[in-house]
Each structure stands twice: as C-alpha cells, then as structure tokens.
Amino acid sequence: MKAPTIAFVLALAAAAAAQDEVHAYKAARIWPAGGAPLEPGVLVVVGGKVAAVGGADTAIPEGATVHDLGSAVITPGLVDASWHRSGSAEDRNEQSTEVTPQMRALDAWDPLDPQVRRALAGGVTTLHCTPGNRAVIGGLGVVVKTVPGPNGSVVLEDEVSLRITMGAEPSMGNRAIRGGSVDSIYYRRPTTRMGVVWEVRRAFSKAQDYQQRTIAEGAPQDPAMEVLVRALQGKVTVITTARAEQDIRTALRLADEFGYKTAIDEGVESHVLVDELAAAGTTVLVGAPSADRVAGAGGGDGAEPRWSTLSRLAAAGVPFVVTTGGNANALPLGQEAMFAVRFGLTPEQALDAVTLRPARVLGVDDRVGSLAPGKDADFVVWNTDPFDPTAVATAVHVNGIRTQD
Numbered sequence: 001m002k003a004p005t006i007a008f009v010l011a012l013a014a015a016a017a018a019q020d021e022v023h024a025y026k027a028a029r030i031w032p033a034g035g036a037p038l039e040p041g042v043l044v045v046v047g048g049k050v051a052a053v054g055g056a057d058t059a060i061p062e063g064a065t066v067h068d069l070g071s072a073v074i075t076p077g078l079v080d081a082s083w084h085r086s087g088s089a090e091d092r093n094e095q096s097t098e099v100t101p102q103m104r105a106l107d108a109w110d111p112l113d114p115q116v117r118r119a120l121a122g123g124v125t126t127l128h129c130t131p132g133n134r135a136v137i138g139g140l141g142v143v144v145k146t147v148p149g150p151n152g153s154v155v156l157e158d159e160v161s162l163r164i165t166m167g168a169e170p171s172m173g174n175r176a177i178r179g180g181s182v183d184s185i186y187y188r189r190p191t192t193r194m195g196v197v198w199e200v201r202r203a204f205s206k207a208q209d210y211q212q213r214t215i216a217e218g219a220p221q222d223p224a225m226e227v228l229v230r231a232l233q234g235k236v237t238v239i240t241t242a243r244a245e246q247d248i249r250t251a252l253r254l255a256d257e258f259g260y261k262t263a264i265d266e267g268v269e270s271h272v273l274v275d276e277l278a279a280a281g282t283t284v285l286v287g288a289p290s291a292d293r294v295a296g297a298g299g300g301d302g303a304e305p306r307w308s309t310l311s312r313l314a315a316a317g318v319p320f321v322v323t324t325g326g327n328a329n330a331l332p333l334g335q336e337a338m339f340a341v342r343f344g345l346t347p348e349q350a351l352d353a354v355t356l357r358p359a360r361v362l363g364v365d366d367r368v369g370s371l372a373p374g375k376d377a378d379f380v381v382w383n384t385d386p387f388d389p390t391a392v393a394t395a396v397h398v399n400g401i402r403t404q405d
Contacts, residue, residue, distance in 0.1 A: 033370035048400035077125025077378030081358035082323035093132035103139030122332035166247035243303035268303035287325020311344030
C-alpha cells in the first residue's frame with residue numbers, strides 16, 4: 001500500500017481544523033449554478049458549509065475572515081460524471097465473467113492517484129467512477145470527492161450507479177469456437193453485439209425471476225441478483241455506455257423492456273435520436289466535446305460526432321451533462337465546458353452541465369453541484385471567466401478548505 005502523500009495528510013488536518021471557522025469571499029462575479037451570476041457577489045462559509053451566497057449587500061458574520069478576491073470569478077466545484085482516468089484498465093475490469101453487477105468501483109479506487117490531483121487542479125471537486133468497459137454489466141459506480149472530508153473519507157455515495165456497456169468493447173478480443181479445445185475464458189464470452197445484448201436481457205430476466213422467487217419463498221440472497229433487482233426497482237441508476245446510434249436505441253429499448261431507469265454515457269450519435277431521448281426523459285452524459293474539433297476523433301464503435309450535438313440536445317429539452325468520458329485525449333473538464341460554449345451552449349447551460357446537472361443525475365445534489373446554503377463549500381476561484389481560453393483555477397476549495405498547490 002502506498003504511503004499517504006504530504007498533501008493528503010495536510011488535507012485531513014486542515015479539514016478537521018476548519019469546522020468552526022467563518023470565511024467570507026468577495027468576488028467580481030459569483031456563479032452559484034442553476035441561475036444567473038451575482039455581480040459582484042459574496043459567499044459566506046461556516047464550518048465547511050455554505051452559509052450564504054448573494055449580492056454585495058449580503059451580511060457578513062461578525063468575526064469572519066474576509067477574502068477580497070478582486071476581479072476573480074467563483075463557481076461551484078466541477079462534477080465529472082464519467083471519469084475514467086484513475087488506475088489501470090486491468091484493475092477496473094473483472095473478466096472472470098461477463099456479468100458482474102456486484103463488483104464495486106470503490107474497491108479499486110486509489111485516492112492517491114496523480115490523476116486525481118490533476119483533476120483537482122483543474123477545478124474538479126467531485127468524481128463519478130465506474131468499473132471498466134470490458135464486462136457487459138461491469139458493476140457499481142462510486143461518487144468521491146477529490147479531497148477527503150473531516151472524517152477522512154472521500155466517498156459521497158459508494159453504490160450510486162450500475163454500469164452496462166453496449167457496442168464492441170465487451171466482445172472485443174473474444175473468440176468464436178471453430179474447432180479445438182476451449183482453453184480460455186474468451187471462448188465463452190459474447191463475440192457480437194447480439195451476444196452482448198442477450199447477456200443484458202438474460203441477466204435482467206433472471207433478476208425478475210429471482211425477485212419473485214425471493215418474495216414467495218424467502219430464498220437465500222444472491223449479491224449479483226440483489227444489485228440487478230435494485231436497478232429494476234429504480235434504487236440505482238443504470239449508466240449505459242452507448243456511442244453509436246444503434247447502441248443508443250438498444251439501450252433505450254432494454255430500459256423500456258425491463259422498466260429500469262438509464263442514462264446514456266458517451267452518446268456520440270445522440271444527435272440522431274434527440275426526439276426519442278426527449279420522449280424517454282433520458283439524460284445523456286456527453287463525453288469530451290473537444291474531440292469534435294477533429295472529425296471522427298470522438299468516435300469509437302463507428303460513431304460519428306457532430307459539433308451541433310449539444311445544441312441539438314438543449315433545443316429538444318434532452319437533459320445532458322458534459323464529462324471527460326472515456327476519450328484518452330479529453331481536455332480538463334473546465335476546458336471541455338469551454339468547448340461546449342463554442343459549440344452552441346450558453347455559458348449558463350455549460351456551467352450547469354459540469355456542476356448542478358451531473359450532481360442531480362448522481363443523486364448528490366443535496367451536497368454538491370451548486371453554491372446554496374447548507375451544501376458543502378466546494379468552490380473554484382478563477383482568474384477570469386471560466387469559459388475564457390486563458391482561464392486558470394487559482395484556488396480550489398473542498399469542504400471549505402483551500403487545497404494545497
């Protein structure tokens with residue numbers, strides 16, 4: 001086990017020491033998310049929580065430490081709802097079988113991974129991490145902070161989502177039997193899209209049978225089936241990675257067939273299905289809009305990205321968030337939001353797409369995603385408009401504590 005970094009230890013000490021502290025931050029603009037910015041604005045933080053946020057006339061408690069940030073801009077800490085930068089692919093993909101809903105991304109999470117520090121430096125304070133994409137049903141996602149809280153934990157929700165992967169990845173490298181002996185697990189795994197879809201259908205069909213049998217007979221619990229039943233009951237959101245139009249259609253069809261709630265991850269060709277997505281009320285986790293700056297760069301599974309995808313989703317009323325996604329060439333999340341503005345979103349839409357909306361999708365908007373009284377004081381101080389190409393996060397606060405540079 002790796003030894004904790006000095007920054008990690010200092011973060012724990014600072015969080016513990018800040019529980020009774022009162023701070024007030026004055027800035028040229030404070031953008032709470034979910035509405036228009038305050039120009040100028042005041043943010044009051046007490047004990048690591050937002051106590052007040054408002055215009056220049058906001059009351060500042062007596063004895064508060066006042067920070068005048070001049071022309072700086074304050075936003076909520078960014079929330080990356082589809083983050084795949086931490087750890088090795090081997091560690092995030094359990095390949096002993098193709099359906100592993102009981103596996104937990106938390107058990108592979110490494111809070112000391114340098115990629116976490118890089119995300120934090122770019123203003124990201126909350127991450128949603130899932131198991132990898134080689135299993136058809138990979139397991140349970142976890143929502144974490146990029147800095148530990150006063151109790152020493154980074155975990156907000158440990159079993160917040162269930163990952164399903166459509167397309168070529170679960171069948172990639174698998175082998176059809178054409179004679180000879182079966183000497184590898186890759187001979188019994190799906191080799192086509194049809195096989196991938198059948199594994200999903202078979203798993204949820206078994207879960208339906210298990211649910212009825214358990215109710216009727218009080219049968220022993222099966223951890224994998226229990227997770228799938230929770231998805232059927234709407235107690236956990238299914239995140240379906242689907243890039244190509246045919247895979248997005250399949251994801252929607254399966255969700256309708258079994259009655260579970262799903263969000264579409266990546267959704268490269270969601271521009272083709274805006275009406276269907278709007279009718280279903282399905283959220284799209286758009287991966288790395290910057291990839292559209294090079295034709296085809298955001299693809300995979302033969303999917304073709306479009307510059308207009310985000311604006312089409314917005315115009316059709318399809319709920320969406322912006323993520324760094326699975327693209328290895330993704331820019332930091334703040335810069336992905338900047339590209340979203342270039343591709344047609346308003347600044348308000350772009351900010352919400354990396355703060356409040358992802359927090360809502362993940363069910364943690366009572367804690368993070370906007371600056372509102374009672375929420376965690378996770379916020380970023382920018383040197384200028386966060387959607388300006390020269391924008392830099394000059395300070396990132398998590399639970400009211402300025403993180404170490």
